[in-house]
Amino acid sequence: MTKDIITLSIETSCDETSCAVVKNGREVLSNIISSQIEIHRPFGGVVPEIASRKHIENIDIIVEEALNEARIGFEDVDLVGVTKGPGLVGALLVGISSAKAIAYALDKPFIGVNHIEGHICANYIEHKDLEPPFTCLVVSGGHTYLAQADSYTEYEIVGRTRDDAAGEAFDKVARALGLDYPGGPLIDKLAMKGDKAACDFPRVYLDDKTYDFSFSGLKTAVINYLHHKEQLEEEIVIEDVAASFQQAVIEVLVKKSIRLAKERKSSTIVMAGGVAANEGLRSLMGKRCKEEGIELKYPSKILCTDNGAMIGSAAYFNYIEGHLSPLDMNVVPNLELGYK
Numbered sequence: 001m002t003k004d005i006i007t008l009s010i011e012t013s014c015d016e017t018s019c020a021v022v023k024n025g026r027e028v029l030s031n032i033i034s035s036q037i038e039i040h041r042p043f044g045g046v047v048p049e050i051a052s053r054k055h056i057e058n059i060d061i062i063v064e065e066a067l068n069e070a071r072i073g074f075e076d077v078d079l080v081g082v083t084k085g086p087g088l089v090g091a092l093l094v095g096i097s098s099a100k101a102i103a104y105a106l107d108k109p110f111i112g113v114n115h116i117e118g119h120i121c122a123n124y125i126e127h128k129d130l131e132p133p134f135t136c137l138v139v140s141g142g143h144t145y146l147a148q149a150d151s152y153t154e155y156e157i158v159g160r161t162r163d164d165a166a167g168e169a170f171d172k173v174a175r176a177l178g179l180d181y182p183g184g185p186l187i188d189k190l191a192m193k194g195d196k197a198a199c200d201f202p203r204v205y206l207d208d209k210t211y212d213f214s215f216s217g218l219k220t221a222v223i224n225y226l227h228h229k230e231q232l233e234e235e236i237v238i239e240d241v242a243a244s245f246q247q248a249v250i251e252v253l254v255k256k257s258i259r260l261a262k263e264r265k266s267s268t269i270v271m272a273g274g275v276a277a278n279e280g281l282r283s284l285m286g287k288r289c290k291e292e293g294i295e296l297k298y299p300s301k302i303l304c305t306d307n308g309a310m311i312g313s314a315a316y317f318n319y320i321e322g323h324l325s326p327l328d329m330n331v332v333p334n335l336e337l338g339y340k
């Protein structure tokens with residue numbers, strides 16, 4: 001029998017300080033997430049300097065909690081993983097410094113993880129039998145990618161956003177509707193009560209050949225609609241606006257994902273990132289996948305948004321495939337999917 005590999009993993013790329021203990025890349029022994037959302041909410045978005053300071057205050061406590069909940073000590077750790085990028089440079093540096101110190105002190109292998117790859121790996125935790133290759137749709141606050149996962153650590157980007165990320169569009173439209181940050185989950189809830197055909201918002205398919213996305217025109221269309229209604233002093237039904245906007249986003253996401261899966265003869269579509277928690281997207285993608293005989297996988301909601309466990313899973317698979325990082329590794333705030 002091969003020995004279990006215990007990974008201690010740290011995630012501090014944005015506004016969550018998180019540390020997890022993951023066994024063999026798929027089993028979560030602990031996943032402690034300290035969210036700063038309440039601190040950033042009054043500012044309507046994440047304030048980078050505040051995020052870094054809060055990570056510094058929290059990190060040691062979160063690491064200790066993760067070890068305690070997993071009922072292990074530092075001496076049981078085989079591997080240390082940490083988000084290397086993309087993300088806020090100051091925030092990333094806190095996690096990386098802490099992870100390097102732990103790896104150095106324990107004299108254990110150290111892995112810098114691509115955060116977006118981490119989002120995809122959340123699916124290996126949720127679905128124990130999931131194996132590459134598959135088609136994946138990554139929709140987070142900062143990124144929108146359509147990709148083919150060729151192996152546990154190799155991705156081919158087929159499409160990406162040309163402007164706003166899907167989650168960013170949700171957050172900006174929510175702000176225009178007077179909703180709190182982060183607006184994605186609030187729009188999701190309102191949309192359930194609204195009429196998705198109430199407002200005629202654009203579906204940006206770009207041309208037929210590209211798998212790229214564009215959401216900034218849609219955001220502008222919603223803002224123009226709201227201004228127009230205000231000028232006419234007409235009532236705005238916020239549920240209808242939310243439902244119509246959400247439908248315009250998810251129709252494009254679903255259409256392109258299905259087209260890519262069929263083109264590449266993928267039997268599985270995997271969704272990842274914060275927007276993969278969206279009920280409308282889950283339901284429409286589920287319906288279309290069923291019609292096409294494609295299997296659909298996505299993580300439970302807590303594993304969709306930022307967390308340390310997904311980084312632990314990605315670190316494990318990179319370790320298995322020999323992608324170790326040196327202790328003088330630097331942060332890469334603009335790291336793209338497919339790059340180490």
Ligand code: KG4
Pocket residue numbers: 014119139140141142143166167168170171182183184185188273274275276277278279304305306
């Ligand atoms: O993946 P994530 O935690 O952070 C990044 O790596 O960017 O994603 C956060 C994003 C935010 O934009 C948030 O509004 C969005 O995911 N989000 C949602 C939902 N839950 C989170 N968007 C739509 N519907 C949801 N239920």
Ligand code: ZN
Pocket residue numbers: 115119140141273274305306
């Ligand atoms: Zn993320």
